[in-house]
Amino acid sequence: MTKQEFIELARNQIIYLDGATGSNLMKAGMPSGVCPEAWILEHKDIFVGLQRKYVEAGTNILYAPTFTANRIKLSEYGLQDQLISMNQKLVSYSKEAANGQAYVAGNLTMTGEQLAPMGKLQFEELVEVYKEQIKALEVAGVDLLVVETMMSLQETRAALLAAKEVSDLPVIVTMTFESDFRTLYGTDPLTAAVVLTSLGAVAIGTNCSTGPDQMKEVIREMAKGTTLPIIAKPNAGLPYLDEDGMTQYNLGPEEFGVQMVELYKSGATVLGGCCGTTPEHIYHLVKQTKSLSASEILEIRSKELTTKRFLASERQTFDFTLDSGFFVIGERINPTGKKKFQEAIRAKDYDIIAEFATQQEEAGASVLDVNMGMSGVDEKATMLRALEEVSNVTSLPICIDSSYIEVMEVALRAYPGKALINSISLEESKCEPLLKLASHYGAMFVLLPLSDEGLPKSLEEKIEIIDKIVTKALSYGIKREDIMVDGLVTTVGANKTAALETLETIRYCKENQLATVCGLSNISFGLPERGYVNTTFLTLAIGAGLTCAIANPSQDLLMNCAFASDLLLNKESADLRYIERMNAAKEKADPIVVSQTKVELDPKEKLREAVLKGQQTVIVALTKEVISLGLEAKQVLDQILLPAINKVGDLFDKGTYFLPQLIKSAEAMKLSIEYLEPMLMQNHADQEQETIVIATVKGDIHDIGKNLVALMLKNHGFRVIDLGKDVEREAIIEAAIKENAKIIALSALMTTTMQEMRQVIVAAKEKSLDCKIIIGGAVITQEYADEIGADGYSKDAADAVKLAKKLLKSE
Numbered sequence: 129m130t131k132q133e134f135i136e137l138a139r140n141q142i143i144y145l146d147g148a149t150g151s152n153l154m155k156a157g158m159p160s161g162v163c164p165e166a167w168i169l170e171h172k173d174i175f176v177g178l179q180r181k182y183v184e185a186g187t188n189i190l191y192a193p194t195f196t197a198n199r200i201k202l203s204e205y206g207l208q209d210q211l212i213s214m215n216q217k218l219v220s221y222s223k224e225a226a227n228g229q230a231y232v233a234g235n236l237t238m239t240g241e242q243l244a245p246m247g248k249l250q251f252e253e254l255v256e257v258y259k260e261q262i263k264a265l266e267v268a269g270v271d272l273l274v275v276e277t278m279m280s281l282q283e284t285r286a287a288l289l290a291a292k293e294v295s296d297l298p299v300i301v302t303m304t305f306e307s308d309f310r311t312l313y314g315t316d317p318l319t320a321a322v323v324l325t326s327l328g329a330v331a332i333g334t335n336c337s338t339g340p341d342q343m344k345e346v347i348r349e350m351a352k353g354t355t356l357p358i359i360a361k362p363n364a365g366l367p368y369l370d371e372d373g374m375t376q377y378n379l380g381p382e383e384f385g386v387q388m389v390e391l392y393k394s395g396a397t398v399l400g401g402c403c404g405t406t407p408e409h410i411y412h413l414v415k416q417t418k419s420l421s422a423s424e425i426l427e428i429r430s431k432e433l434t435t436k437r438f439l440a441s442e443r444q445t446f447d448f449t450l451d452s453g454f455f456v457i458g459e460r461i462n463p464t465g466k467k468k469f470q471e472a473i474r475a476k477d478y479d480i481i482a483e484f485a486t487q488q489e490e491a492g493a494s495v496l497d498v499n500m501g502m503s504g505v506d507e508k509a510t511m512l513r514a515l516e517e518v519s520n521v522t523s524l525p526i527c528i529d530s531s532y533i534e535v536m537e538v539a540l541r542a543y544p545g546k547a548l549i550n551s552i553s554l555e556e557s558k559c560e561p562l563l564k565l566a567s568h569y570g571a572m573f574v575l576l577p578l579s580d581e582g583l584p585k586s587l588e589e590k591i592e593i594i595d596k597i598v599t600k601a602l603s604y605g606i607k608r609e610d611i612m613v614d615g616l617v618t619t620v621g622a623n624k625t626a627a628l629e630t631l632e633t634i635r636y637c638k639e640n641q642l643a644t645v646c647g648l649s650n651i652s653f654g655l656p657e658r659g660y661v662n663t664t665f666l667t668l669a670i671g672a673g674l675t676c677a678i679a680n681p682s683q684d685l686l687m688n689c690a691f692a693s694d695l696l697l698n699k700e701s702a703d704l705r706y707i708e709r710m711n712a713a714k715e716k717a718d719p720i721v722v723s724q725t726k727v728e729l730d731p732k733e734k735l736r737e738a739v740l741k742g743q744q745t746v747i748v749a750l751t752k753e754v755i756s757l758g759l760e761a762k763q764v765l766d767q768i769l770l771p772a773i774n775k776v777g778d779l780f781d782k783g784t785y786f787l788p789q790l791i792k793s794a795e796a797m798k799l800s801i802e803y804l805e806p807m808l809m810q811n812h813a814d815q816e817q818e819t820i821v822i823a824t825v826k827g828d829i830h831d832i833g834k835n836l837v838a839l840m841l842k843n844h845g846f847r848v849i850d851l852g853k854d855v856e857r858e859a860i861i862e863a864a865i866k867e868n869a870k871i872i873a874l875s876a877l878m879t880t881t882m883q884e885m886r887q888v889i890v891a892a893k894e895k896s897l898d899c900k901i902i903i904g905g906a907v908i909t910q911e912y913a914d915e916i917g918a919d920g921y922s923k924d925a926a927d928a929v930k931l932a933k934k935l936l937k938s939e
Contacts, residue, residue, distance in 0.1 A: 129231060134300075139423055141422055142418070142420060144186050144399055144414055145399065145401075147182060147402070147410045148402055150878075151377075153174065156171075160827040161854065162827075163196070163204075165193060165195075168193050169217060169218070172221055175225075176224055176225045180225045183230045186418070188230055189233050190230050191222075191235045191274060192219045192222040192235050192265070192268075193218050193235070195277075198211070199257050212264045219234060219265060219268035231271040234261075239254065239257060241254075243283060251282070251541070251542060255293075258287045259293065266297060272298045274302070277335055278301070279313060281315040281319070282442065284303060288327045289327070292328055298330040300398070301324050302333045302335040302359050303333075303335075309346060312832065312906065316349065316443070319442070321356075322447075325570075326546045327570045333358045333359025333398065335360075339362050339379050340379075340384065340387035341390070348394045352433075353433075358398065359396065359399075360399055362388075362401065363379075363403040363404050363405070364378075364401065364404030369916065376404070379404070384401070399417065403879045435609075437610070441544070443523040446525050450643060454677075454690045456681045457497050457679070458484075458680070460484045461484050461485060461498045462498075462501075463500065463501070473505060473510060478513055478745075481514050482517050482518070485518045486521050491682045498514050498529060501530060501531060507530065507532065508534065508535050508538050512538060512539065515528075515542060520788065527548040527550050528543065528547050528550065547572070548572045548574065548612070549562065549566055549573035553578040553593075554577075554596060555580055567604040571610070572612060576614045576616065577597075579593055587633065598642070612642070612643040612644065613633070613645070615644055618650060619655075631668060645676050646677055648678075666686060666693075670694070670697070671693065691706045731754050735750040735769075735772075735800070738750050738796060742795065742796045744795060744796045748799055748800065751800045761808045769843070773794065773797050777840075777929070781927075790925065794836065801842070801843060817845060819847045819848075819868060820848050821849045821851065821873070822837060822873040823850070823875070825876050826856050826857060833875055833924075833925070834873075837922075841873075844932075844933075857891045865897065870900065871899055871935065873904070876905040876907065877905050882905070882908060889901055889916055900919040900920065902931055904928060
């Protein structure tokens with residue numbers, strides 16, 4: 129199947145996917161904890177029989193059972209050497225079941241290992257892992273690829289890039305969202321849709337975690353960011369345990385089919401089922417929706433998105449049209465002309481980058497320009513570190529600014545969003561290589577109307593260059609909406625018509641449906657009181673149709689005049705935006721403009737900030753400094769570190785912080801506590817730490833959440849015995865007895881392994897174990913905890929700490 133063939137198929141009909149594999153195979157006898165692929169290879173008839181029933185029910189695309197058949201996951205079972213043969217045999221089983229009546233998709237998912245900096249897995253290593261499996265799947269003859277049940281946008285990007293670089297097969301992608309409509313790593317549905325669309329997926333959507341009714345909002349949000357077909361593959365409602373301890377789901381086949389109609393109405397036209405769904409569920413899905421039109425939904429959604437432009441970070445999307453309110457791309461993360469900035473970067477002190485990012489967001493920037501071009505540093509490595517630092521403190525999208533193609537490529541490859549490239553000119557050595565990068569990584573770019581001849585000599589030449597670059601960009605599959613033309617401002621002091629020529633360029637671009645940007649400061653170079661010239665020029669440019677400017681958002685006069693210009697031009701919501709800004713100015717002496725004078729914090733406040741911002745490079749030195757002031761280790765822990773990490777937990781609960789920031793802060797605090805630990809033990813040797821045994825249950829090899837819970841518990845003074853993942857219930861009980869644990873903490877990510885938690889509780893009761901048992905994980909609920917007799921349920925790491933303290937206090 130080619131990409132175009134998939135597009136035509138999706139345009140002409142609703143596409144039906146299959147239903148659950150794992151939950152149905154477990155009902156057929158597959159035990160918990162085995163390698164599913166290996167079990168299927170030994171029980172071919174059971175699997176082929178299941179997939180044949182899906183085809184009979186109306187499935188158009190079967191998922192080959194290669195879900196965990198990548199090098200990293202197979203190594204958990206010592207089967208990595210069989211990767212190629214396993215993938216090819218498993219695909220042959222699905223092709224046999226399809227019998228020419230359905231397409232077969234090669235199935236890929238997360239590896240279970242965390243990407244750096246949170247884990248040890250490097251991005252390029254992950255791309256190679258996916259490439260290896262994709263090559264095996266393509267040789268096996270799959271018709272397309274599916275990347276499913278993804279929780280990390282960056283890991284999803286790795287899979288998509290791997291597919292683009294070794295295969296021409298169409299790729300469909302689904303991510304899994306929590307109850308707060310974000311992935312485990314903080315990505316919202318709109319952002320997922322924008323980024324995955326830009327990278328070339330042919331259909332995107334969501335699967336697992338929830339039933340059809342709860343999935344509607346995710347589908348609606350995705351529809352705001354893509355014209356691609358949207359996939360909905362929900363569970364058969366909520367899981368529960370029957371009297372025999374088996375996982376069941378509360379949504380029957382007929383009700384499932386009825387609820388799937390609502391997902392179609394929300395915008396989904398590629399439909400199937402995940403955990404708990406059976407061939408009968410798919411039969412009723414087809415029965416309820418077969419008379420509905422896919423093309424009608426796709427056409428409606430396409431019309432709604434024709435004028436929108438999108439930029440995105442991993443956690444937030446910024447969208448605009450040519451008629452939206454003016455916005456600023458913050459220019460300050462740039463060493464040019466900043467001696468202190470350069471000194472800090474050469475000394476590998478990256479706090480200044482985080483500081484500038486935070487200041488500009490608070491001052492009203494919508495996008496942040498990042499430029500690391502300076503002597504004395506490795507620009508590639510420094511750019512990557514800068515992107516990491518910015519992403520840790522803000523969710524604003526990034527404009528990547530570099531003169532070097534190789535720096536631009538490593539930055540685009542690493543950035544987990546849809547970036548803006550600054551910039552692409554008509555220079556022969558750079559134009560086409562950079563356009564290829566923009567196309568490959570799905571980036572928007574700034575079109576700079578320069579050529580090898582230098583600055584255009586007239587307005588006509590400038591427009592000619594613009595047209596040439598646009599034509600080249602379109603030939604690479606880049607959309608007109610992903611081009612932003614630089615008005616190319618020159619100084620009016622040397623060229624009296626400079627402003628007029630730029631304004632005409634802006635008008636020309638708007639007439640031709642091109643967004644525009646400009647740098648303001650050049651217009652006034654060499655003139656006195658430059659702020660007045662810059663601001664007046666900005667208001668004229670906004671009137672001509674300027675979309676945005678690269679500027680310092682802390683310039684109060686400039687920003688206020690921009691808001692006022694939008695107000696006078698009657699742009700949507702401009703009146704409310706102007707009033708809100710002016711009211712804020714009244715409430716604070718200067719709420720929008722952030723002082724450029726760095727206020728020196730006392731050492732205790734610096735240490736608190738280091739935890740809040742996850743500053744691992746400086747936190748030990750700050751801890752030493754606070755101790756030198758005369759504070760005892762226990763005071764540092766109780767008065768500074770614990771309140772700070774509790775604040776991080778509160779920010780996480782409110783959705784202000786996300787998993788990467790939570791982990792970074794916890795890791796920073798861990799370093800501080802490691803330094804304090806000898807002093808804490810010496811001063812409080814008589815105080816025994818309460819012990820908690822923690823593990824991911826048998827059959828489950830996911831440990832991201834479990835690791836974070838363990839880290840947070842350690843930071844709060846508990847003695848934590850981490851048994852790892854895929855742990856036998858007997859080993860958990862033995863460790864709890866041996867270590868005299870007060871609490872056993874259990875984690876599970878999959879519905880197929882959650883029932884093992886119940887078995888641990890039963891085993892603990894049989895041993896008359898005197899300790900509390902708490903549970904958590906993506907599929908776990910309070911209701912499930914009550915049902916199996918657990919002593920508590922926590923929704924995340926911060927909540928686990930509160931729960932542990934509460935349970936021990938009640939004893």
